[in-house]
Structures are given as structure tokens and as C-alpha cells.
Amino acid sequence: MHNRTGVNVDATTSAAPQRLDVANLTPQQRGGLAHVSYSATDTPNTGVATVNLTAAKNNLSFPQRTGRACITCGATGTILKPAGTLLDIDVVECENHQWERANADNPPTWLTGPCPTWCIAEHRGSDHPDDRNHHSTNVSVSLKTMDYQNHGTPDEPRFVPLELMADLFQQHLQAEPRVVLNDTSDKFADYLSLDEAERFANHLLELVLAARHNWDLPDPE
Structure with missing residues (x-):
């Protein structure tokens, strides 16, 4: 027994x-x-x-x-x-x-809640505190009107367009994710809150629509 x-x-x-x-x-x-x-x-x-x-x-x-x-x-x-x-x-x-x-902990004991459905990270119990975060796949667009980057060598050049990228990132103790903007030059990374990212996305659409339809732009907020 x-x-x-x-x-x-x-x-x-x-x-x-x-x-x-x-x-x-x-x-x-x-x-x-x-x-x-x-x-x-x-x-x-x-x-x-x-x-x-x-x-x-x-x-x-x-x-x-x-x-x-x-x-x-x-x-x-x-x-x-x-x-x-x-x-x-x-x-x-x-x-x-x-x-x-x-x-071997699955899920790791440091996780304070369920992993977000958009997260693609493979979390481990041994993750260093600085690496305990969630991140998504990248979305990107090729910037074909800008100078191309040489990803080859001076003798054997291989020119490719710059890629503007965005993804979601959330440190495991943060309340919500942020949108990260960067590019393949790896020279900058800007972190936007969800509200900031939404406002910026709306402004981008306003610029696109104004240019394509010759509309007036709204007054700045």
C-alpha cells in the first residue's frame, strides 16, 4: 500500500x-x-x-x-x-x-504566467535573467529605394536591400509587450509601447493616403 x-x-x-x-x-x-x-x-x-x-x-x-x-x-x-x-x-x-x-523544468519555474501565443522562444529553466523574455517572429519590408548593402566582399560583392523589421518583445516581468523597430544594418533599435506603435502606424497610413490621393494631412496632435 x-x-x-x-x-x-x-x-x-x-x-x-x-x-x-x-x-x-x-x-x-x-x-x-x-x-x-x-x-x-x-x-x-x-x-x-x-x-x-x-x-x-x-x-x-x-x-x-x-x-x-x-x-x-x-x-x-x-x-x-x-x-x-x-x-x-x-x-x-x-x-x-x-x-x-x-x-529540465517545463515550463521553467521563472515564468510568472503562460507563455504568450505569439512567442516563439524556447524557454529553459537555466536561462540567464537577462534572457528571460518573450519574442515573436519578425515582420519586414525591403527598402528598395535606398542604397543596397554589400553582404559579400569587395572582390565578390553581393548587394541586397536594407530590411526594415519589427517584432514583439516582452521581458518576463513586464506587464505587456513592446514593438521593436530596427533594420538589417543593426545600427538602431527602438522600443514602442503598444499605444505608441498603434499611433505611429496610424500616422504612417495617413502619410500614405495623403500622398496617393493628394489629400491634406491632419493637423499634428
């Missing part, structure tokens, strides 16, 4: 016991207050066996039990960071295993 330190396993085979990766347990699981689930991929109907967290703690080396070695690999000659507790002891892990564990 289930107990508070139970782990779901295949009860019908004699496969070798699964390795308990204590570093991947939640604080509640390490404290014996939640189940640790494991299900073999080819056996959807599973039985229940017992994982003894006290035994798992006792199987740690002395440096692991005293917070001087990684709880997963036992490494000591590296940077160690807190990894929560195992029952009543504080444990640590090396940066490599912390990165692997964070990278």
Missing part, C-alpha cells in the same frame, strides 16, 4: 531497482510528506514499493550529509549551491547538476 514515502514502480518485473535521485525530489518529498512517483514507460499499470528516505539519507557520504559535497555526484572541488533539505539535513548540489535540474 502507499505510505508517505512511497514510490510507484513496476511491481510485475524483476528489473533492477531504480536509482533515487534525491536532488530531484521536492522539499515535501524529501521531508516524507509527499509521494515520489516513478512509472516505467512500457508498464502503464504500476504497483507500489517503498522508498525509505531515512535510508537514502544514511547512504549519503559524510561530506554530502554535512553540505560539503554535491548530493547527486558527490563532487567537492567545485561551487556548491543549496538544494533544499533531505528530511532534517540541508543538502547542496554542484552547478552542473543545478543547471541540469533547472533546464
Whole structure:
């Protein structure tokens, strides 16, 4: 039967016991207050066996039990960071295993809400804080009345038109996205709020219509 330190396993085979990766347990699981689930991929109907967290703690080396070695690999000659507790002891892990564990989070724990439907970024738990953002695909237009850019070499030139581009960008803690304007010269990037982008788009349409139909332009706001 289930107990508070139970782990779901295949009860019908004699496969070798699964390795308990204590570093991947939640604080509640390490404290014996939640189940640790494991299900073999080819056996959807599973039985229940017992994982003894006290035994798992006792199987740690002395440096692991005293917070001087990684709880997963036992490494000591590296940077160690807190990894929560195992029952009543504080444990640590090396940066490599912390990165692997964070990278496996799906969705990453740093996401404060659902990813916007327009976002094409592949978020990872190990993303640096500066890289925790949403961005969309680019929309662009070729500026064929401007000087073309040489994307080749002086000896083998390859001239292509400048591309004016726009996309959506939102840092994960920002309230709403912004529209980013830039071009393939990579010499500028302007960030517009949604209201600013809408007003600017309307002004562009006013200019286009005035030029094509010889209309008067409205007074500036």
C-alpha cells in the first residue's frame, strides 16, 4: 500500500531497482510528506514499493550529509549551491547538476504566467535573467529605394536591400509587450509601447493616403 514515502514502480518485473535521485525530489518529498512517483514507460499499470528516505539519507557520504559535497555526484572541488533539505539535513548540489535540474523544468519555474501565443522562444529553466523574455517572429519590408548593402566582399560583392523589421518583445516581468523597430544594418533599435506603435502606424497610413490621393494631412496632435 502507499505510505508517505512511497514510490510507484513496476511491481510485475524483476528489473533492477531504480536509482533515487534525491536532488530531484521536492522539499515535501524529501521531508516524507509527499509521494515520489516513478512509472516505467512500457508498464502503464504500476504497483507500489517503498522508498525509505531515512535510508537514502544514511547512504549519503559524510561530506554530502554535512553540505560539503554535491548530493547527486558527490563532487567537492567545485561551487556548491543549496538544494533544499533531505528530511532534517540541508543538502547542496554542484552547478552542473543545478543547471541540469533547472533546464529540465517545463515550463521553467521563472515564468510568472503562460507563455504568450505569439512567442516563439524556447524557454529553459537555466536561462540567464537577462534572457528571460518573450519574442515573436519578425515582420519586414525591403527598402528598395535606398542604397543596397554589400553582404559579400569587395572582390565578390553581393548587394541586397536594407530590411526594415519589427517584432514583439516582452521581458518576463513586464506587464505587456513592446514593438521593436530596427533594420538589417543593426545600427538602431527602438522600443514602442503598444499605444505608441498603434499611433505611429496610424500616422504612417495617413502619410500614405495623403500622398496617393493628394489629400491634406491632419493637423499634428
